Amino acid sequence: MKSLGSIRRSFAPWADPASKPFISVKNVTKTFGDFIAVDDLSLDIYTREFFALLGASGCGKSTLLRMLAGFEQPTSGEIILDGQSLAGIPPYRRPVNMMFQSYALFPHMTVETNIAFGLKQDGMPKADIAERVGQMLKLVKLEKFAKRKPHQLSGGQRQRVALARSLAKRPKVLLLDEPLGALDKKLREETQFELMDLQQELGLTFVVVTHDQEEAMTMADRIAVMSHGKVVQVATPAEIYEAPNSRFVADFIGDVNIFDGTVSAVENGYLRIETGNGFPVRMASPDKPSVGAKAAVAIRPEKIRVSRQPPAHAPVNAVEGEIWDIGYLGDMTVFHIRLKDGRVVKASSLNAVRAVEDPFGYDQQVWISFGEDAGVVLKD
């Protein structure tokens, strides 16, 4: 069997100008009274893509999903699925299925009849329904629970029934609304990988809504970071993390240190920025802003080194500070280092070597430093 990983790595239809999007959201706006839930939003999602809509609650991600499912109609703009406009098509005639956050299992039906419900609506022959239901039960490993009612199942089992029910009709697109939100941490992590494998196996397009960045990073091919009804950035998890296009995205995904300053020199591919924290930064950047322009440098904690001695390139990309807080997490240690001006910088280091004694102690004077490719220059 071909490893799923090799398929995944080579999958990037969005980078290919010849490939046609499967779902096209075109300038969609949705208002509820005065509230703008989705604001002139455009997005392309490709066949077999695992696409995540990520954002804080109220950012419009669920509204967008509900518009894809047909529970809400766009106030303006249109959604195209497989070349066909979805305008005016009610949810029960759309080739998409949804897995609900609350699972929305029918409480008066058994696991079996829940899964068969959609197939019955299509008028599928009884024997075929039984066969398909059997496949679905096997897929989610619930064969033994076919005759149970939803309230006789645990949370994880209910989640599986909901998944099986939404997959039973083999929809072109599966919409998942916070699919793992109600599960505990351990189960959630397991299920994330199961969902990914399932999506690859069945070759479906998944659109998942989540507020959990880790979940989005783990599962998705691409993530759309949303804020106030708009998409701030659409990119692969790695791009979102390593090359955020704005302060919002840099701040929203993971931990970050942002140093504000002004550009003092522009030289082939590198910018020199005088930060407000008393040290100059030299950072790779494809942009060529004018000297004197405002710029901010975002650097992830794990890309900051902590050392006792100043690095060779000091004072560029290096500054002295005092260890303020130490958080030992087992796999890594997080340092909060206080600079002379009172600014606290987060740095983290992987504990790759077994060591019971910490190399650094509280109140110790240290140097923090980073490489010329360690961070990203933000425009705003």
Place this chain on the structure above:
Amino acid sequence: MGNWSRFNIASIVLGFGFLYLPIVLLVIFSFNESKLVTVWAGFSTKWYTQLWHNQALLDAAWVTIRVALISATCATVLGTLAALALVRYTRFRGRMLFSGMVYAPLVMPEVITGLSLLLLFVAIGLDRGFWTITLAHITFTMCFVAVVVQSRLLSFDQSIEEAALDLGATPVRTFFAITLPVIAPAVFSGWVLAFTLSLDDLVISSFTTGPGATTLPMKIYSQVRLGVTPEINAICTILIGIVAIGVIVASVVTKQREAQREKDERAAFAQ
């Protein structure tokens, strides 16, 4: 069950005595041998046998049951629809007015409801009798059904309806396959409530009745004015029995269901 202090015992005896003494007396005297209602002359069931030969009383009972069955059923349909409209369409114009109007009959004095219905029937020239009583009962029991069903719908997870639509069921199918089965217990208790209310209504029936349509409460009331007979006690005892059995069955069924559900849920989380 800790402190059985004298005060507690006294409160319970007084409270239950206040509630049930009249009923207990009525039941006891329905088995009285004597024709005099207040003098005990030994045990007998002769008044019950005599009931079966009192054609007027049996007719009245039959009318009452038919009115109650028809009106409870119609009121349940209308009340359920009203409750759905009130819970689901929260943004339609005049919703407050509509919901106020649905509930007004709950607090409206029966005399006024009865009188206004009478005026309406007279104005439109409807012959008063069986059907006018039934219509009147639908009117005043509908709001009770609406209240019961509405409270169920408020705790109803609407996403299960969306799930049904999403899986390809039309709105009508969704209602009959999903919504109705889930709210069925509330609809049923609404029906039982409407049925009992209709069964023992006197005021509104009196206003809206016509020749030939006498309900049991009306019959009893008119007989009592001529003096209480043990026969009345007997029929009242039967009525009490029917209502009590209904209430007990309903509560036992609910309790058992709940216990079963709790057991299932514990079992589900135990594995």
